[in-house]
Amino acid sequence: MHHHPWYDHVCLQRVFDADGTRHQVVLVDVRKLLACADRDNTDYVLKPVAEWHSGKVRGIREFLDPENPRIPQMPYVTISTRRAPGLLGWLGLEREGVVAFRNGQHRARYLADAGARWFPVEVHEREAALLREICGAADDARTALRPTTLTSEGGD
Structure with a gap:
């Protein structure tokens, strides 16, 4: 986040971190992800951030602040496909991703x-490969990430 005036990065942790949860982490291109999320027809697509009330914006900004001792969880999504609009979609030849x-x-x-x-x-x-195919980040994105591990203080 090179142009964010409060901080330049965020820390996110896994939602399902226990062994055997059958969930995967996928690095996504934010524009592709939100384009697919905007297709969700469950009536829970949020307005643009500029239309949120100032308290909501401040609350999310403080929640994501890397100095916050509580590390937020990364977003948790599902993905499916549906026929794309237009003739090719109607013929079943073109599909588009839908993220919820x-x-x-x-x-x-x-x-x-x-x-x-x-x-x-x-x-x-079971949805990880489809998410990578439709919304996956470019390979160079992986070099910009800095994975960290959480350590407990005062260990054995």
């Missing part, structure tokens, strides 16, 4: 508005 947020839509939209180009999301393993 299970959690983290405010985080995702705020990060996009703040200038993030990619970030990790969590998805069930």
